[in-house]
Amino acid sequence: MASTIRVRATSNGDITEVQALIQHPMDSGFVKDAKGEIIPPHFIQRLTFEYDGKPVFIADWGTAVSKDPYVKFSFKGGKKGDEIKIGWIDNKGATDATSAKIQ
């Protein structure tokens, strides 16, 4: 199955910039469907980025993060060719994880 996570990590030799785009409905629980029934909340709660065995960025999300969420951050260090690991867990307990090479 294709991953829900798309990541691009680029190093300028000093700092690694990470951009991630995730496929997820991020339903807030405030929106009704065509039949007028509330769509129950379904959203990513925690997204973790790890490099060299340590977390470099942890995102805790509520329902106000947009559908198919995007996030960008940077960390010092990170060598080209090294891997970063990314994983999320949502409020229903579903998870996905992937890794990406720093370019």
Place this chain on the structure above:
Amino acid sequence: MLSRNDFSATRRVILKGAGAVALIGLGNTALGGLPALAAANDKYPEDAFKQKSDADAIKALFGRAPEASDQVKLDAPEIAENGGVVPISVTTTLTEVTSIAFLVSENPNALAASYQIPAGTVPAVANRLKMAKTTNVIVVVEAGGKLYSATKEVKVTVGGCGG
């Protein structure tokens, strides 16, 4: 002897505990390569995300109130045509930053996102948030154990929460 009430209370506690364990267990297996997720002793701040007002959410998350700082630069559009996808980012010249939180004042639940910034990570985040209507976006930066904030009003043409 246990009365009926005692029993149901106990049962509730046990169920809660079991749920939490199941959740952590799941994280562990599926994200085997991410021990930090399970090892992090700081849990998902469920309570802070449930608060309605920005002040209550900040209190639940940090335990105190921030002071406005011009060292926190909040970048958000003046007008957002689509409240469902509002690009918002923050940078700061503050040092020793440990976390950054984004709040939207008049959303049903004010807290939108909270980011942990480990040492060595640049204190700058860009993300996209939903906004129900024209209101203030607040960003709170925790640096050196103190809280700093920046606020900007974003005008929303079409809300992102009502559907």
